[in-house]
Amino acid sequence: MRLLDNYFEMVMEEKKPTILCMFSGGIDSTGVLHQLITDEKYKDHPLIVHHIHIFNRENRARAEAMAVKTILSYYKENTERPFLVTESTFNTTGFAPLKANRFPFDMDVCAFMAGNICTARKDVKSVAMGRTKTDVESGGENFMARMKRAQAIFKSVLALEKSEAPTYIFPVVEFTKQEVWEMLPADVRKNTWWCRTPIYIGDKAQSCGKCHTCNDVKKFSSAEL
Numbered sequence: 001m002r003l004l005d006n007y008f009e010m011v012m013e014e015k016k017p018t019i020l021c022m023f024s025g026g027i028d029s030t031g032v033l034h035q036l037i038t039d040e041k042y043k044d045h046p047l048i049v050h051h052i053h054i055f056n057r058e059n060r061a062r063a064e065a066m067a068v069k070t071i072l073s074y075y076k077e078n079t080e081r082p083f084l085v086t087e088s089t090f091n092t093t094g095f096a097p098l099k100a101n102r103f104p105f106d107m108d109v110c111a112f113m114a115g116n117i118c119t120a121r122k123d124v125k126s127v128a129m130g131r132t133k134t135d136v137e138s139g140g141e142n143f144m145a146r147m148k149r150a151q152a153i154f155k156s157v158l159a160l161e162k163s164e165a166p167t168y169i170f171p172v173v174e175f176t177k178q179e180v181w182e183m184l185p186a187d188v189r190k191n192t193w194w195c196r197t198p199i200y201i202g203d204k205a206q207s208c209g210k211c212h213t214c215n216d217v218k219k220f221s222s223a224e225l
Helices: 007-013 027-038 061-078 093-098 106-120 133-157 177-183 212-221
Strands: 018-022 047-055 084-091 124-128 167-169 199-201 204-206
Touching: 018 027, 018 106, 027 047, 027 061, 027 177, 047 061, 047 106, 061 204, 084 106, 106 124, 106 133, 133 177, 177 212
Parallel strands: 018 047, 018 124, 047 084, 124 167
Antiparallel strands: 199 204
16 A cells, blocks of 8 residues: 555646545445546546535434544555545534524535535546435436535535636446445445434444435345345
């Protein structure tokens, strides 16, 4: 494994544009990361992997952070693909007194953060997001409207920039969620996180087995859960 303490400087000198991977530790974004690391067409692009610790009423942040740490360690130890890891925090737990029915969508939070990273790093020309064929086919008009809104948020953050705005790319959009699951190495797959409402037992997080994402994953992975 190559150790690149001067990775930041190296990225700025690279000829090919940098790719920003928004990474949650879930199945979709892990599939994206896997493609960016293993697919030949991405190999010469400097890579930034960004995780947002999203604190909200679902209480997923801790479980996702554990997944992210384990998965990134795997790729650092088992591949020679260098990447820079960054993180940020978005906290809406203070919304509780509002007794609101909704809170900011992860998609919107990612768009906002990605736009700000691209503003700070002019070498980033592509933002990789975890959208699958399953999302597109099952999400319907509502999903597409949310996608359009998220990209509008992304572009609005960049509205004052004079250079051409980076574009969203979807490295696993041609794969179903099951196909993404199956492409991942076993040690990565078992450490992804998907549950929306985790149960914590000591230092360990356990899937609730009841939320919509748990039910979706059960359809193709019940033998491994």
